[in-house]
Amino acid sequence: MSLFITFEGVEGSGKSTQILLLAETLRQGGFNVLTTREPGGCPLSDKIRHLLLHPDQGEVASETELFLYLAARAQHVFEIIRPALAAGKIVLCDRFADATTAYQGFARGLDLSLIHRFNDFAVGGLVPDLTLLLDMPVENGQERLAHRNHTTGSRRDRLELEPDTFHERVRQGYLCLARDYPERFRVVNALAGREELALEISTLVEPFLAEVN
Ligand SMILES: Nc1ncnc2c1ncn2[C@@H]1O[C@H](COP(=O)(O)OP(=O)(O)OP(=O)(O)O)[C@@H](O)[C@H]1O
Numbered sequence: 001m002s003l004f005i006t007f008e009g010v011e012g013s014g015k016s017t018q019i020l021l022l023a024e025t026l027r028q029g030g031f032n033v034l035t036t037r038e039p040g041g042c043p044l045s046d047k048i049r050h051l052l053l054h055p056d057q058g059e060v061a062s063e064t065e066l067f068l069y070l071a072a073r074a075q076h077v078f079e080i081i082r083p084a085l086a087a088g089k090i091v092l093c094d095r096f097a098d099a100t101t102a103y104q105g106f107a108r109g110l111d112l113s114l115i116h117r118f119n120d121f122a123v124g125g126l127v128p129d130l131t132l133l134l135d136m137p138v139e140n141g142q143e144r145l146a147h148r149n150h151t152t153g154s155r156r157d158r159l160e161l162e163p164d165t166f167h168e169r170v171r172q173g174y175l176c177l178a179r180d181y182p183e184r185f186r187v188v189n190a191l192a193g194r195e196e197l198a199l200e201i202s203t204l205v206e207p208f209l210a211e212v213n
């Protein structure tokens, strides 16, 4: 048996940090883990990531954005995620289909039922076993990003440059999804310290490990 876990949350909520920590814990426990991220995860999808996130793209139609995300996801599932799951791995993915619902649906305002159908089509019906939503107020995430970008010398990407009101709609969209799909969503308080959060996440993942060889 395999296990597919996705991490979601507003910019700067600590997804990448927690994926690394969980992967380390699981590998120490002897599990075969693959970590990956969206948009991207394979060469073709990484090219689409560049197109999507580059800040100097001019105005991008929401529909264009939606199809680029879906195209990147379809290839990522085909080339990386499905083969890893078929090989019995635990796949930890930094953002997945719920991000499209939150960003292009709730925040951009595209039709939610259409997005649901397109997402389902793009991934061939693949649904995560568990989705960890790292929830925090938008301004705290933005502060962390400002600090991280200052330290690493990187620029904000096209989505990070959206105003706080956009990111607030993303946050509320994610919370709405968590209420709609309580069987697979777990919401954690992303304001907690790194180690505290890592422990909480390990505890939430624990019951799912019995299913994995
Ligand atoms: N629990 C935490 N407490 C304080 N700072 C944290 C915590 N987790 C991560 N950080 C710091 O906050 C910044 C953002 O974390 P990280 O890159 O993991 O977030 P992210 O959700 O992956 O962001 P993005 O949406 O940009 O990919 C980093 O500088 C990281 O070191």
Ligand SMILES: [Mg+2]
Residues within 6 Å of the ligand: 015, 016, 017, 094
């Ligand atoms: Mg990240």
